[in-house]
Amino acid sequence: MNNVHYDLCVVGGGSGGFGAACAAARLGASVLLVEAGPGLGGTSTRAGVNNYEPVAGATGLPQEIFDRLKDIPDAVTLQRPWATYHPDRPWGWTKPADETDYRLSLSRRSGVPIVFEPDILDRVMQDMLTDADCRIVLKTRFTKVNYDREHIHSIVIEDPNGSKIVEANLFIDATADIYLARAAGCRTAIGVEAREVYNEPTAPEQPELVLNNASLCYRVTPFKDDEPSQIQPLLDLIDIERIRPVTSIRTYPNGDLNMNPLHMMSGVEAYELGKSAYEEAEKRIYAHWHMLQTHYEFDRWRLVWISPMLGVRESYRLIGQYVLREQDLETGLEAQTHPDIIAFADHALDFHGVRPSRQLTNGPYGIPFRCLLTKEIDNLLVACRGASFSSIAASSCRLSRTMMVLGQAAGTAAALFGKNVQHYDARALRDRLKQNGVALALSEGYLEVMPGLTPLQTPRW
Ligand SMILES: Cc1cc2nc3c(=O)[nH]c(=O)nc-3n(C[C@H](O)[C@H](O)[C@H](O)COP(=O)(O)OP(=O)(O)OC[C@H]3O[C@@H](n4cnc5c(N)ncnc54)[C@H](O)[C@@H]3O)c2cc1C
CATH class of the missing domain: 3.50.50.60 (FAD/NAD(P)-binding domain)
Known part of the structure; x- marks a missing residue:
């Protein structure tokens, strides 16, 4: 060596x-x-x-x-919020802004994201x-x-x-x-951590194995006008009732959309599934996309990329x-x-x-x-x-x-x-x-x- x-x-x-x-x-x-x-x-x-x-x-x-x-x-691009979460439109969506001053992104409350x-x-x-x-x-x-x-x-x-x-x-x-x-x-x-560890005001009395959600993000692109729509088939073995459509949507600089399904998998589930978490997440992504296409007017968009790495927040x-x-x-x-x-x-x-x-x-x-x-x-x-x-x-x-x-x-x-x-x-x-x-x-x-x-x-x- x-x-x-x-x-x-x-x-x-x-x-x-x-x-x-x-x-x-x-x-x-x-x-x-x-x-x-x-x-x-x-x-x-x-x-x-x-x-x-x-x-x-x-x-x-x-x-x-x-x-x-x-x-x-x-x-x-810097982006501005375009749609906020609503039961009929379960997404937060940002689109490119006219502004280009980076400093506008330096605040949670009044800034804008960068995509x-x-x-x-x-x-x-x-x-x-x-x-x-x-x-x-x-x-x-x-x-x-x-x-x-x-x-x-x-x-x-x-x-x-x-x-x-x-x-x-x-x-x-x-x-x-x-x-x-x-x-x-x-x-x-x-x-x-339990409250006694750092005296944090909102910590629970007992330690809890709670981990922030994991997400598998994917990219969609619009069909051309003369292209027929294709609906993502629903795979067997997926319980569609368990799929939640809530999505954070960001617009790529070229107009494609980044779909971040916020409630796709709990952090603990990802942790416990270990290496097989990705495979399970991928199945859920296909069902998530099927749901958005069939229930939420995304039928003129096509899935073109699934991120190769599961997004783990914690x-x-x-x-x-x-x-x-x-x-x-x-x-x-x-x-x-x-x-x-x-x-x-x-x-x-x-x-x-x-x-x-x-x-x-x-x-x-x-x-x-x-x-x-x-x-x-x-x-x-x-x-x-x-x-x-x-x-x-x-x-x-x-x-x-x-x-x-x-x-x-x-x-x-x-x-x-x-x-x-x-x-x-x-x-x-x-x-x-x-x-x-x-x-x-x-x-x-x-x-x-x-x-x-x-x-x-x-x-x-
Ligand atoms: C779904 C999701 C949505 C999020 N949304 C946002 C958002 O909108 N905006 C935002 O700012 N943040 C967001 N975050 C948080 C943020 O993206 C991450 O916390 C941050 O990117 C983590 O950066 P990092 O450098 O800690 O780790 P990472 O970017 O994950 O980098 C770790 C690197 O280490 C490498 N690595 C691991 N093991 C080894 C090894 N054994 N040998 C060599 N290399 C190794 C990995 O391949 C990886 O490249 C989100 C996170 C997730 C998961």
């Missing part, structure tokens, strides 16, 4: 992993990015979640990505990393970790041609399900040096006293119906750097949806662009502090992030209070 050595090895090339690899490589670290899939972007490309929900604080690398996409035909073409996002991410001299290996999976009590020495990665040992001063787990942190013995949690989460919790979300950035805040966000607490959901009451909240640091391993950071959040906090914090900013913070810390990351200097980290475009003050990254910008008057969802 060949050994290779890098300053930093990032495992997982989704939003968090891209942010981490790009930031570290631009600051001069030698970086290897290991991605199991055939391209980058993770959930936001391969699970078909080509929708950057409006969210405060999505500055730095995600803003740069938007600027690059804007220069490519049919790559990206992009997934393959183009993948290409832009790969170009940005290649320009920064980051080495990317695709179709390559992390399989094993060599560590002693508190230090990772190397990991084993496998591609179709065999295995390699990768040594690095520092590792970043951006696999979403935190495979590396779990393999290295870090403490993790799954499901909703699974294992690290119990790191600080656990972001409901109280942080409620207190809000202005009143939080953490010295190490490296990102902020304002998405609603959103469990898609499996637990109560609600908007934040005190505007955006900050996320401390310690949420990325493990307690057990001195040279490992976690920068993905499995970072150190309570389940309630994760229901708000998980958005793609928020993950990318967390990744940017992890990669910046990796380049600044290397293997001494446990002794990070919070002020130096924050200063560097600000220099590289990450807003850490509301007036720089929150539409509601950004000088000279008027929020769009859009319906409240």
Whole structure:
């Protein structure tokens, strides 16, 4: 087996992993990015979640990505709500807006989402990393970790041609399900914590294995005028009564539609089905599409693509040096006293119906750097949806662009502090992030209070 050595090895090339690899490589670290899939972007490309929900604080690398996409035909649009959920029309639907100012997307309440073409996002991410001299290996999976009590020495990665040992001063787990942190013995949690764990006001008395829903997104395109309609046949063995039509619809820049069936499979069902969850979800998708075509006037649209990856919103989460919790979300950035805040966000607490959901009451909240640091391993950071959040906090914090900013913070810390990351200097980290475009003050990254910008008057969802 060949050994290779890098300053930093990032495992997982989704939003968090891209942010981490790009930031570290631009600051001069030698970086290897290991991605199991055939391209980058993770959930936001391969699970078909080509929708950057409006969210405060999505500055730095995600803003740069938007600027690059804007220069490519049919790559990206800001969108405005066009239809809100209704029993007769069970979907929320957005369509391209005339506006092109990215800052309009920086607020949950009054912003607009951004919808992009997934393959183009993948290409832009790969170009940005290649320009920064980051080495990317695709179709390559992390399989094993060599560590002693508190230090990772190397990991084993496998591609179709065999295995390699990768040594690095520092590792970043951006696999979403935190495979590396779990393999290295870090403490993790799954499901909703009991109230006594973090005193969260809306936590249940007892722990509950409740996980945010999973979805399999798909793409439809209009039939040409002279083409006859084709209705998706209903497969045997599917109980159509169990299929719920509620769908989040986004319009691709070329006019196709992205269908995100919100109540297709509970998170626990996906977790318990494990590898067979995808196959089951695919059957339900065909039934879902049959239902929309036959009951909801989509008979002039044709199914052209089903995402190759099941969209999982929640699974294992690290119990790191600080656990972001409901109280942080409620207190809000202005009143939080953490010295190490490296990102902020304002998405609603959103469990898609499996637990109560609600908007934040005190505007955006900050996320401390310690949420990325493990307690057990001195040279490992976690920068993905499995970072150190309570389940309630994760229901708000998980958005793609928020993950990318967390990744940017992890990669910046990796380049600044290397293997001494446990002794990070919070002020130096924050200063560097600000220099590289990450807003850490509301007036720089929150539409509601950004000088000279008027929020769009859009319906409240
Ligand atoms: C259905 C659905 C709808 C959503 N809607 C929105 C939305 O509208 N807007 C929004 O902003 N967010 C949305 N989210 C949330 C958001 O998309 C995700 O939380 C976010 O993209 C996760 O980013 P990540 O970097 O943590 O993980 P991912 O993007 O999932 O990346 C993890 C990467 O790690 C790789 N990997 C895993 N294991 C290994 C291994 N062993 N070796 C190597 N690589 C590995 C995977 O292939 C993957 O590429 C949605 C999520 C879902 C599931």
